[in-house]
Amino acid sequence: MIGQVTGSINFRANTTTPTQQTNINSNNNAKTNLNTTKPDEFVKKEDKKELSTKQKVGIGAGILAFAGLVAAAIFTKGKTLEPANFAEHIDFVKANTIEEAVNFAKQNFNIKTFDFGDDLEMANWVNEGLVNINNRFKGKANIVKKLRYATDDEIAKQTKSDGRAGIAWCNSFHQKDDNSHIIFNKDYINNSQTYFQKLLEQLKINPKLENNEILAGYIPGGDRNTHNQILKICDKMLKKPEEFSRFEALQGIMLCDDYLQSLKYFDENKLSILQNKILNDKKSIDILKANNISVNFEDYKKLKDEDLNSKLKEILALLIDVNPVTNTATVRGNSKFDVLYHEMGHHLHSMNTSIKELLWGRLSKKQTKKFIADETKQQTASKISWYAKTNPKEFVAECFNALCSGRKLPDDVMELYEYYKGPIIPNM
Numbered sequence: 001m002i003g004q005v006t007g008s009i010n011f012r013a014n015t016t017t018p019t020q021q022t023n024i025n026s027n028n029n030a031k032t033n034l035n036t037t038k039p040d041e042f043v044k045k046e047d048k049k050e051l052s053t054k055q056k057v058g059i060g061a062g063i064l065a066f067a068g069l070v071a072a073a074i075f076t077k078g079k080t081l082e083p084a085n086f087a088e089h090i091d092f093v094k095a096n097t098i099e100e101a102v103n104f105a106k107q108n109f110n111i112k113t114f115d116f117g118d119d120l121e122m123a124n125w126v127n128e129g130l131v132n133i134n135n136r137f138k139g140k141a142n143i144v145k146k147l148r149y150a151t152d153d154e155i156a157k158q159t160k161s162d163g164r165a166g167i168a169w170c171n172s173f174h175q176k177d178d179n180s181h182i183i184f185n186k187d188y189i190n191n192s193q194t195y196f197q198k199l200l201e202q203l204k205i206n207p208k209l210e211n212n213e214i215l216a217g218y219i220p221g222g223d224r225n226t227h228n229q230i231l232k233i234c235d236k237m238l239k240k241p242e243e244f245s246r247f248e249a250l251q252g253i254m255l256c257d258d259y260l261q262s263l264k265y266f267d268e269n270k271l272s273i274l275q276n277k278i279l280n281d282k283k284s285i286d287i288l289k290a291n292n293i294s295v296n297f298e299d300y301k302k303l304k305d306e307d308l309n310s311k312l313k314e315i316l317a318l319l320i321d322v323n324p325v326t327n328t329a330t331v332r333g334n335s336k337f338d339v340l341y342h343e344m345g346h347h348l349h350s351m352n353t354s355i356k357e358l359l360w361g362r363l364s365k366k367q368t369k370k371f372i373a374d375e376t377k378q379q380t381a382s383k384i385s386w387y388a389k390t391n392p393k394e395f396v397a398e399c400f401n402a403l404c405s406g407r408k409l410p411d412d413v414m415e416l417y418e419y420y421k422g423p424i425i426p427n428m
Helices: 025-036 053-076 098-109 120-136 152-162 186-190 192-202 211-216 224-239 246-278 282-290 297-301 305-319 338-351 355-359 365-373 375-381 392-404 411-419
Strands: 113-115 146-149 168-170 181-184
Touching (some): 098 113, 098 120, 120 338, 120 392, 186 192, 186 246, 192 246, 224 246, 246 297, 246 305, 338 392, 365 392, 375 411, 392 411
Parallel strands (some): 113 146
Antiparallel strands (some): 168 181
16 A cells, blocks of 8 residues: 655555455355254164264364365465466557546456546546556556445545555455455545645745756755656646646655655664765765865764764765765656556565465565565665565565566566565566
């Protein structure tokens, strides 16, 4: 799930569904049958014999052993993603009515539920994103069967359990493949432009200024590449406001999220960055010496936090074009379809994941803790995004998002992606 913004932002992905219903009719029927079955129908009364305690224990043990074998077969069974067989290339056709959008989804991707009410712009956005995924993988990517807006009850339950309702979530890890959903939060999407504006204010980025003035307002410690991507989104918002949609705003929100995280990362690791990335770089040292700035790390360790921040701001301003030490590498914010791509990554990942792997395998809670504690894996995941570092499922979904956008990922990233059963689709 990708989470809501209130002042600051925190994106999360969650595969839990807000509502899961259980059908108990079959259980009720079973009880009825048992109650109406007479014990003498199959065994004559005079032939019935009481079983000894030893016999009962033996029978019980046999039943448990059989049940154990069945359970073991189910839980340890592997799961392999079978490629879809859609058309290699589909031309997206913008629908003029909701009925046309629904028919497009069903005819091209066999979607069972496609329900966005009368929101034609949303329906077209989803269809266009699905076409992009399909064409990227030449018809071999399995498309989720149900896409819809969340109900009020689902949003309320999500808010109660997680503290907020996200932009979107996928329930595929808990459902059969033909009952998997990607669910969208209509209220969040409708207000995405407002949220984006609030984040710009929080980051002190004024889109009404000229680009050179905006760059002068760059926050030391923030990822400069992400900062520049935010400016591109702002540029479209200012120059073509009539074309600036809710979905460009969502892209901007994800970029702002990454920017905030880069600031947090820098704040938590500034001494380490200073020692290992600045005072260990010859070009940086030469520039600092030329400006009469100390290159002795011990001098900085003695400074109070406020004075250290002031000095680092001065240093980063000098090195900004020479040593981009604050860049934290991200492949989020690739396009206005990032949210959909991310959730489709969860869906396809679930199709490639067995129950065994979820409960006690490489995607279990125990292994997730090891993933977070493993410095090498964390460094690899950081090449994708800060969010990819939070757990293996998010790492896979973030990688898939990048792959959908046509990004070529580093070899170590792809190796880790495959290790965690990331969906490898033919023609990928």
